[in-house]
């Protein structure tokens with residue numbers, strides 16, 4: 580069951596819930612709005628290229644892929660970043676093999692955090708007419724695990740670059 584990914588992480592409940600809803604296709608992406616005949620933006624607001632689906636937002640989008648690339652580089656992860664057509668769970672199953680055991684739970688947590696922050700940025704663009712910013716998203720992602728670590732996920736420190 581893919582939900583092993585979400586259980587074996589330090590991601591807080593709201594992030595796990597987001598992934599659960601995304602998995603159930605319950606998030607109001609443009610694609611879902613279109614299927615229901617509701618108003619929606621024609622193209623992804625982050626890249627202005629493709630229809631916005633959840634797979635696109637999490638991984639396929641050029642914006643998201645840059646974020647993945649930057650964060651994996653920051654973590655000095657040697658696994659390959661997700662490709663355009665990847666989906667999260669199968670990608671992680673592969674990436675896990677290239678990840679030392681002691682770092683797997685931390686990296687799995689980061690792999691849930693990245694799509695969550697991209698989704699928040701997307702919502703900012705939709706509801707607050709924000710301009711998409713890769714730097715903004717990566718900075719938030721780099722900040723967040725420190726908060727989790729303070730909240731008790733001490734093992735997470737093991738995967739963070741020392742500052």
Ligand SMILES: [Zn+2]
Pocket residue numbers: 623624625626627628629635636639640641642
């Ligand atoms: Zn996009």
